[in-house]
Amino acid sequence: MPLKDLLEAVFLKYHHTEFIGNDPVGFARRYSNLQDREVVSLIAAFMAFGRVEQIRAKTEAVLLLLGERPFKQLISGRFLPEKLENFRHRFLDGRTLAVLLNNLGLTVKEWGSIGLCFRNCWENSKGDVLRALVLFRRYLAGSFDDWGMVLPDPEKGSACKRWFLFLRWMVRRDEIDPGGWDFIPPSSLLVPLDVHLHKVAIKLGFTARRSGDIRTVLEVTEALRAYDPEDPVRYDFSLTRWSMAGFPPV
Template identity: 30%
Template sequence: MNKTELKEFLDTKVDYYNHPRFLETDPLQIPHRFSRKEDIEICGFLTATIAWGNRKSIINNATTMMELLDNAPADFVKNHQEDDLEKLSGFVHRTFNGTDFIYFIRGLQNIYRQYGGLESIFVKSAGPDSLQSAISALKQVFFELPHLNRTTKHISDPKKGSAAKRINMFLRWMVRNNSTGVDFGLWKTLSPSQLSCPLDVHSGNVARKLGLLTRKQNNAKAVFELDQNLRGLDPLDPVKYDFALFGLGVFEKF
């Protein structure tokens, strides 16, 4: 396919998958259960944090997370006392355990009390055409409280070579517009043009087959290469193609 044909092909797939039916099997359905901005972004952040492995398990465990937070994540994060955290200690999703969960609630409380929330962290450190440096800044701020070293692995750092798939996915949820009822478009101070594709095994394999990615590993350099090629197809909203790449890989076994 030439560039025009590739764009037409991918645009068709975006139109098909960027649709509310996408939510039926996607962890993004969890933050869609809330209506308030801070509930959505905190739920979204925690859901994205555990978004690896079996999708049904992710959805079930993200639901459990919200139940442990009394289905009021923003209120719990902002106003919890130390005694309230004890009930989180038994939570487990793969390598993310109760100790990690408890620290994440403390870290989020610190961000909302001291920095004005998650959005402000990203806005302060955003580049003109990328949020990768802002992801690194978030990790530094997030772990400024006393913590176990094991917990730091649950937030990736592009500066250390990570593709940061889960945080890039979370940013897509928060920044891309809500015209189709899938992503939220809550963070008006950032632009979809700054987003990077959430690169995983599915989107990476499809991108290679379509000639959008040549690097063999799904790392920060691969994210940069894919970004450049997707921006060539749509500079204003390059990450809409995440729906096409992911859908082709997961649902169509492309």
């Protein structure tokens, strides 16, 4: 089967809500209010590491803190480290989570919303999504310098999977991704490379690189762009599901 036909067959089979299951995109899809969706999408994306069950449980715990209107809670409340001292999600502890939530609240108060802040970063980046992320990260990082793996720095060469997952959810809009941001074209997105997508990318010849870093992300995205230059990341969800299923015939 020609590769283009295979990609489309996998997309047609797996790009449906019935395959969402425990995928964290489900958190983003809960919220019809754009400001709430931005907050929850960012939090859910940054919690997306470790076992699926743990990701869901810890994300639910954070969303419980934020209540029914996460956006309003961010701008009206302050999160005290001592109240989160029992929280831990692998390398994310309660102290760091409190700093992240408080910095996010300050960013929202300054700009009006996450989307307005990111739009400014995007415009100043002149269409370079990596540069936009570098600028946006500075707002969330603030003066705190002990982020470790919690807040990936696009300038340091990591795959930045969670950043690109967040952007996929906010920029694309279809049966899976809720969207909401029309100021970034889907053609500018990069794939959120996890072990499952990396595995299928090697299998299909999109990359020969074994290191899951930004160079591999760029290679895989460029390969997919040859088949859909306007929306290369649309294949991400379906290819990942196909890989997780063990590559059954389609």
